[in-house]
Amino acid sequence: MRDSNRTWHFAARPDGEPTMDTFDLREGDVPDPQFGQLLVRVRYLSVDPYMRGRMRDSESYAEPWAVGDPLQGGVVGEVVASESDEYEAGDLVTGRGTWSDYTVLDADDAAPVDPDVADLPAYLGILGMPGRTAYFGLLNVGDPRPGDTVVVSGAAGAVGSTVGQIAGLNGCRVVGFAGSDEKTAWLTDDLGFDAAINYKTTDDYGAALDDAAPEGIDVYFDNVGGPITDAVFPKLNVDARVAVCGQIAHYNDESVPTGPRKLPQLIAPRAKVQGLLVSDYATRFGAAKAQLESWVASGDLQHRETVVEGLEHAPDAFLGLFSGENIGKQVVRVSE
Amino acid sequence: MRDSNRTWHFAARPDGEPTMDTFDLREGDVPDPQFGQLLVRVRYLSVDPYMRGRMRDSESYAEPWAVGDPLQGGVVGEVVASESDEYEAGDLVTGRGTWSDYTVLDADDAAPVDPDVADLPAYLGILGMPGRTAYFGLLNVGDPRPGDTVVVSGAAGAVGSTVGQIAGLNGCRVVGFAGSDEKTAWLTDDLGFDAAINYKTTDDYGAALDDAAPEGIDVYFDNVGGPITDAVFPKLNVDARVAVCGQIAHYNDESVPTGPRKLPQLIAPRAKVQGLLVSDYATRFGAAKAQLESWVASGDLQHRETVVEGLEHAPDAFLGLFSGENIGKQVVRVSE
Known part of the structure; x- marks a missing residue:
């Protein structure tokens, strides 16, 4: 010592x-x-x-x-x-x-x-703050329903990988964006994602989403922001929910970043975009812990x-x- | 004839x-x-x-x-x-x-x-589609609570002028953006807005909002988009609601307009941004009509x-x- x-x-x-x-x-x-x-x-x-x-x-x-x-x-x-x-x-x-x-x-x-x-x-990770963030962020803000298509950015991270799996447990089609072939293989081969897009080697995210999410996007769980998010918004279905958990693409920006305006894209689908902080759910952390531990013990959630x-x-x-x-x-x- | x-x-x-x-x-x-x-x-x-x-x-x-x-x-x-x-x-x-x-x-x-x-x-106007849009958009998406500060863009238009008055009836502080001194005078002198900002003669919308909405913004009803909206978002309070009703500043854009990214600004306040279409509330148009007619008859709503x-x-x-x-x-x- x-x-x-x-x-x-x-x-x-x-x-x-x-x-x-x-x-x-x-x-x-x-x-x-x-x-x-x-x-x-x-x-x-x-x-x-x-x-x-x-x-x-x-x-x-x-x-x-x-x-x-x-x-x-x-x-x-x-x-x-x-x-x-x-x-x-x-x-x-x-x-x-x-x-x-x-x-x-x-x-x-x-x-x-x-x-x-x-x-x-x-x-x-999965039994800590990131797991709770995934649990409450997806279930309370994303509000996934069976048959929904759920897209996750930063999908191979601590939060994203848990989000995608919980979405799968809820009967959703799950699509993840991640930054290497090793990561996308992990998502689809081990975690049960229906599709994964390597954003570093894919030129046209919109076309990739057309393939991976042919029925549009009902829930977007955003950890990243930037061009991935720009490609997702035009494909939001009516009544879509966007959970803004993180924007890591912008955390090192020293001025306010610019990009395509998204508010005009929200009107036709009546989409809802909401920021989330896990601390808002503190009174329910015990319930989340019990559920996450149970899913980890049963093998339903990999980490x-x-x-x-x-x-x-x-x-x-x-x-x-x-x-x-x-x-x-x-x-x-x-x-x- | x-x-x-x-x-x-x-x-x-x-x-x-x-x-x-x-x-x-x-x-x-x-x-x-x-x-x-x-x-x-x-x-x-x-x-x-x-x-x-x-x-x-x-x-x-x-x-x-x-x-x-x-x-x-x-x-x-x-x-x-x-x-x-x-x-x-x-x-x-x-x-x-x-x-x-x-x-x-x-x-x-x-x-x-x-x-x-x-x-x-x-x-x-007030007894037609714009009035219903104001009624459902403010009350259902904006969800104003007594004491809230409500900001309205396009406040002297058919929708915005109704939104601001209904917010006032709900016990909110109401701030409107409009494009002439005649309009801002109408808002404050006749419609009971607490403050109005002439966006054509005001250079710094952020500073104007600091004066007009010193406790931050709880509800933003957006008919316009563009620089007004850009100034509002950094001032959203925790749990703020943004109703995206219109984006007239962008309707004539032929390519996707760019501007400051807003998603990073939603996380800390856990703000909710939602597009709205009045047609989603069709089953309740009768109730809205009765309420709006009553308010017009009583003089609570001017038009x-x-x-x-x-x-x-x-x-x-x-x-x-x-x-x-x-x-x-x-x-x-x-x-x-």
Whole structure:
């Protein structure tokens, strides 16, 4: 066990794409948990696209990081010291900590992890925030009905891969956009997507959608934005629902991006476009967890994680999200 | 009474803004009503922005006009010959006819008009399709709640002026965009809008909204699109609703217009944007009519019509919609 603690800090606001200058690894003492807290040795750390928003100096749903702050995110790890009756040393937990070897969690904000249900990284993906985002975003905003055609962008990511599978369980035709042949093969061969489009090798997304979604699009679950979304909108069916979960194509834009106007395309289909944040569904997280665990246990939902080795490579893992390095959930293994 | 019948026909599909070459006035015989039909002498004829969509050769909610077709739209007039038990000569009716001196209506599709409730042109505006559009679009898609701030574009038009007043009746703060000082004065002085912005003389719509809607925007009823809409979206509050009723700024665009991307702006506020067509609410038109007539009778709803004199000037009346010539509903007086 290390007797010091490394933590990634937010070194500078990026201008456009973050670089290594955005991050600063500092070494310090292992923190002491206070009353009600747990000291956790981090096993796995989550990097997520929404974190790019916290790097901006502007109000949004997630508080902006101040320059110098430790970077924060989901972790899974082992309790090494407990100042709470709820957990004891040796327990495995998940919660929101720092990008560190050791992090302190409030016991009230931590949740137990059962390695018999799924491997630890899954608790940062399909059984964590991304899985809940997929569950509530698809079912509550997308509102899929049997026979619907559901299109998912970022379909091989943590959220998208879960969305597509839940849509399939709901009797929908499922079409995914992803950025490599390995990813599209995973979607169709392993996850049961009806069709998948490699957006990096396909020239005409509209024509590809004509093939893959010949009856039009009833639900679009958007993680990406940009040209994929531009191709989807003209094919929305009457009463279509668009869940805007993410817009990773635009997160590094420093000015407001432009593109084809979409509001004129909404009138004829009376389509509904709605932004979503998983935190709005917090009172129902327990129900989602039970359902997702059940689907994972039964094999109805498959999941996959891309593991970057070593806390020192956490920035690479984060940056890899924007170039699509990950298949499934991107995590960092911090310790064995 | 004329013993011939003039009818405007669709002469050529416009490229961009329609011109007089788009229209062709032909003279022919007064038609004979068949069984179940009425021959109506048109008093007033409606011109509406959505008609621009029917001039395109593409599928949409309203069937495209074929070149050579008579132009169609809402009319109010007097029955001069009836082949139906429901109406007799002398009755005043409204329905969907042609841009003509005389038009034939199916009695089943006609509705009686009571000049004691409102002047005839009102049956093409606040008591017609525009009024119903405002009623259902605001109440069902916009879903205004007391204390909300409601912003309306095209606020001095037939739909927008009704939307703003209904929002006011619902206890909302109401802000309208319109294109002249005469229009903005009408909104604030006569219709009870809390603020109105002249979009032709205001440079910075965002700053104007900061003044007019200091608590942000809960409901946006969009008839226009373009830069007004671009200024509204960044100010949407959490849980905001956007009703996309019209996009008149873009109706004459021949290619897909571009502008600031809006989907990234929807995530933090979890805003909902939805297209609307009044025809979806057809089963409830009776209830809307009763409510709107009651509000007009009580004076809770004001209305105004801009009357262009003479069937021969119907194209001017239509073209005037795109330059904002009308205050309230634009109609054409065809006969006394």
